[in-house]
Amino acid sequence: xxxxxxxxxxxxxxxxxAGCAARQDDRINVISREAGSGTRDAFTExxxxxxxxxxxxxxxxxxxxxxxVVIKSVSVDKNAIGYASLGTLSDNVKALSIDGIxxxxxxxxxxxxxxxxxxxxxxxxALSRQAEDFVQYIMSSQGAEIIExxxxxxxxxxxxxxIKEDMEGRIVIAGSTSVAPxxxxxxxxxxxxxxxxxxxxxQTGSGAGITSTIEGACxxxxxxxxxxxxxxxxxxxxxxxxxxxxxxxxxxxxxxDGLSTEEVRQIFTGKRKAWKS
Amino acid sequence: xKNYSERIMKFIFAxxxxxxxxxxxxxxxxxxxxxxxxxxxxxxGDFLLGSTWKPTEGEFGIFPMIVGSIYVTAGAMVLxxxxxxxxxxxxxxxxxxxxxxxxxxxxxxxxGIPSIVYGFFGLMVxxxxxxxxxxxxxxxxxxxxxxxxxxxxxxxxxxxESALRAVPESYYEGSLALGATHERSVFFxxxxxxKSGILAGVILGIGRAIGETMAVVMVAGNQAAxxxxxxxxxxxxxxxxxxxxxxxxxxxxxxxxIATAVVLFVFILIxxxxxxxxxxxx
Numbered sequence: 001x002x003x004x005x006x007x008x009x010x011x012x013x014x015x016x017x018a019g020c021a022a023r024q025d026d027r028i029n030v031i032s033r034e035a036g037s038g039t040r041d042a043f044t045e046x047x048x049x050x051x052x053x054x055x056x057x058x059x060x061x062x063x064x065x066x067x068x069v070v071i072k073s074v075s076v077d078k079n080a081i082g083y084a085s086l087g088t089l090s091d092n093v094k095a096l097s098i099d100g101i102x103x104x105x106x107x108x109x110x111x112x113x114x115x116x117x118x119x120x121x122x123x124x125x126a127l128s129r130q131a132e133d134f135v136q137y138i139m140s141s142q143g144a145e146i147i148e149x150x151x152x153x154x155x156x157x158x159x160x161x162x163i164k165e166d167m168e169g170r171i172v173i174a175g176s177t178s179v180a181p182x183x184x185x186x187x188x189x190x191x192x193x194x195x196x197x198x199x200x201x202x203q204t205g206s207g208a209g210i211t212s213t214i215e216g217a218c219x220x221x222x223x224x225x226x227x228x229x230x231x232x233x234x235x236x237x238x239x240x241x242x243x244x245x246x247x248x249x250x251x252x253x254x255x256x257d258g259l260s261t262e263e264v265r266q267i268f269t270g271k272r273k274a275w276k277s
Numbered sequence: 278x279k280n281y282s283e284r285i286m287k288f289i290f291a292x293x294x295x296x297x298x299x300x301x302x303x304x305x306x307x308x309x310x311x312x313x314x315x316x317x318x319x320x321x322g323d324f325l326l327g328s329t330w331k332p333t334e335g336e337f338g339i340f341p342m343i344v345g346s347i348y349v350t351a352g353a354m355v356l357x358x359x360x361x362x363x364x365x366x367x368x369x370x371x372x373x374x375x376x377x378x379x380x381x382x383x384x385x386x387x388x389g390i391p392s393i394v395y396g397f398f399g400l401m402v403x404x405x406x407x408x409x410x411x412x413x414x415x416x417x418x419x420x421x422x423x424x425x426x427x428x429x430x431x432x433x434x435x436x437x438e439s440a441l442r443a444v445p446e447s448y449y450e451g452s453l454a455l456g457a458t459h460e461r462s463v464f465f466x467x468x469x470x471x472k473s474g475i476l477a478g479v480i481l482g483i484g485r486a487i488g489e490t491m492a493v494v495m496v497a498g499n500q501a502a503x504x505x506x507x508x509x510x511x512x513x514x515x516x517x518x519x520x521x522x523x524x525x526x527x528x529x530x531x532x533x534x535i536a537t538a539v540v541l542f543v544f545i546l547i548x549x550x551x552x553x554x555x556x557x558x559x
Contacts, residue, residue, distance in 0.1 A: 029414045034499075034520040035332055036530070055333055062416055062510055063499035065520050069400065076405045077414050205523035 026274045028267055030061035031073055031082035038176050038206035038224035039067070042117035043083050043246050047265050058270030066177065071249065078251040079275070081267060085178045085224075086245040087151040093249040097258030103247045109153045114261055115246040118155065119179045120238040122213045122221030130169040130197055131219040137161050137190050138183075138241055146186050153243040168196035175202075175209020175222035182242065183222055210236055305542075312539035315532035324536065330501040332521065337533040339540065341503045345418075345511040346544070348504060349493065350486040352422025353429055357486075358479055360426070361433030365475070368434070369441035370463045388431035396495035399424040404496055411508060416498035419507045424496055425489060429482035436481055440474020441467060473555055480552045487544055490515040514541045 033040040035055070044050035049057055064070050070082040075092040082093075086103055089095060095103050098114050107113040121135060137143055140161035144154035173183060180203045187199040204212070206223040213221030214234045227238050248264055250256060256275065259267070266272040316324050319337045327338020368380055403423055408415035444467050452462035468475070490513075498510020499520060512520075518534050518541075525531040 036521055036523075036525060053334070055331070059502045060500055060510075062414060063501070063512070063520060065494055065499075069495060072400060073404075073414075073416070077408060080414065207525070208523050 026276055027079055028081055028273055028275055029077055029079040030058055030268055030270070031070055031080050032057050032061040032063055032268070033070065033083075034063050034065055036205070036207055039083070039085060039178055039246065041206075041225050043115065044268075046115045046117070046246065047261055047268065049265055049268050056269045058268065060270065061268070074249050074251055076251075078253040081248065081250050083246050083248050086247050087182065088178070089151075089247055089249070092252065094252050094254060094257075096248045096250060096256065098248060098264065099260050100258060103245045105148070105151060105153055108243050108245045113245050115248070116243055117224060117246060118226065118240045119152070119176075119182065119242040119244055120223045120226065120240050122175070122210050122223055122227070122236050122238050123219075124213060124216075124235045125237060128169060128171070128219060130167055130194075131171045133164060133167060134171055134187075134190055134197075134199070135220070135239065137193075138186055139239070142189075143186060143241075146189055147182065147242045150182050150185055152182060155240045155242055163193055167194040170198045170200065171220065172218040173199065173201045173220045173222060174204050174212045174218040176206040176224040177203045178224040178244070179206075179222040179241075308535060308539045308542055311532050312536040315529060315536040316539070318529060319533065319536075324533075325540070328503060330517070332525070332530040332533065335529070337529070337536075339514065339517065339533075339537055341501050342512050342514045342517045342537065343540065344503050345497075346487055346513040346515070346541075348418050349421045349425060349497065349511060349513055350483055352418055352507075353425035353486045354479070354483065356422055357426030357429045357482065358433060361430050361478070361482070362437050362475055364430070365434045365437035365441060365478075366463060366468065369438050370459075370467065384431050384434050387427075388435070392428065392489060392492045395424060395428055396492035399492060399496035413508050414498065414510070416496055416510050417508045418497075418504050418511045421493050421497040421511060421513075424492055425486045428489060428492065429485050432485050433478045433482045436478030437471070437475045440471040440478065443474065444470045473558055477552055477555050480548055480555065484545060484548045484552075487513075487548070488515060488541070490519050494519055514538075514544075 033043075040055075040057075041050075044055050044057060049055065062073065064073060064082075067084050067088045070084050071088070071090060071093055074080045074082045086105070086108070097103070101107050101113050103113055103115070108116055121138065123131070123135070127135070139156060140158040142161045144156070144158055147154040173187075180201050184201055187201065191197060191199060202209075202218070206225050209218070209221040210223055210227065210231050212218045214231065214236050221236070223238070224244070227236055248259065254275070263272065315337075319327075324337055324339060325343070326340050327336065328340045329336045329338045330341065364384075368377060368384075372380060399420065403420055404415040406415075407413075407417065407420050411419075448466050448470050449462050452466040453459070457465070493513055494516045497512065497516060499512040499516050500510040501512050501517070502509075504511045514537050518537055521530070522534055525534055
């Protein structure tokens, strides 16, 4: 009985000691998104993690299914590094400069920040009257103002939008979880002008949104990546709405302020494993 | 007129009776129809034993996920079953009536909490706790096991408790009459008599743990690699499906996910079979 007690005590001590040793470590904990995520596609392509069609993200990286979980995980883990869309960023994580350039709306607008992707609206050319008008509204100067207010950069300075008569009906939109919050805000403003228009937004991910647009299951698709060749061949076309920066984020306790694209690539492909190199 | 309504009601009853069986049949057909061709295309060996899952590059090995599901479920059993069974013993044989009025609804409430809420709880509470105590990212086999252990408690407790209560009172009294203490009687006569019922509870717990998705996805780390220790991240079969379904698009990737569901379905089938075999024995 006594022997067992001693054994258990030693075991507990050993675990605690191992714990302490592990806690002081300097290892980088890479957090990525699931394969097929629009954000991951754009990030790996822009940083060169994906090369010749092969995604070289390190196998030991944590995989999370949403932007929310990435940000939450980074905010509680001081060794973590992750990435998220500029518009979804919150104060409880630190955004890193890339190649010495801060991820701000300003730097995305003048295209000096290296990790920029486009937010697109997808359609097949056959649009209902209300859907076509909604796209017009998004691309107008009023739409641009809303986009800017949400922390994104409007792609084009559009014409002024003129209110039309008897606009009514339903618009079903499906696609990217990154673009949906932005479209949601624009839709709310649009519905203030036309109370008889109903807009439904389904967050299914870029790929699924494009597929359902081609199949005619929804009026408009939203996507955080550009169309692939095979999707174009099936009749899909895109309109770029806004520019978004992909921000590399770390814990607030992390002393690193910036990385180069090369360093980001090395970290996410597992070549660099510790914060202090 | 009477005959007419009789016939309508007959039809309604027959439909209701068939509903669940038809649903299971349709799910089976769907899984086989979509999943089996995918398995054939990938190759059964490469699919089940391949250790690389890179769907965008045409590599579909789900071995890490199968191992992951088994590890996490086993971990949940090791942590959850002793606690659950002892809790059931306490509730059935030792609990004062006043305390029982608090315990029983608490266990029932635990069963009713949606799994996404468990996931949030795990991500906000257990993950930071693991980071502080053990270090690392906090998302690991261990974290997922702890969370699942909590989630299977109500299943294990309620089934084990009713099994213990079903043991005839004469067993317990006979043991007392032979001079055994209350504790001895409970642990050496009542529990062995309720053995198969308790085991049934454990098997149902396994079923719940292996099928759990939303909570596990949030705390497991989801690396598609065979875990090397209790502290490394893990991806279960359910997590694999839910993570990539939305983006998979048509084609082999989606069908490979459905094929993962086929494997999961086989696991559940085995668990249910052993459950019903146990019930026949008991």
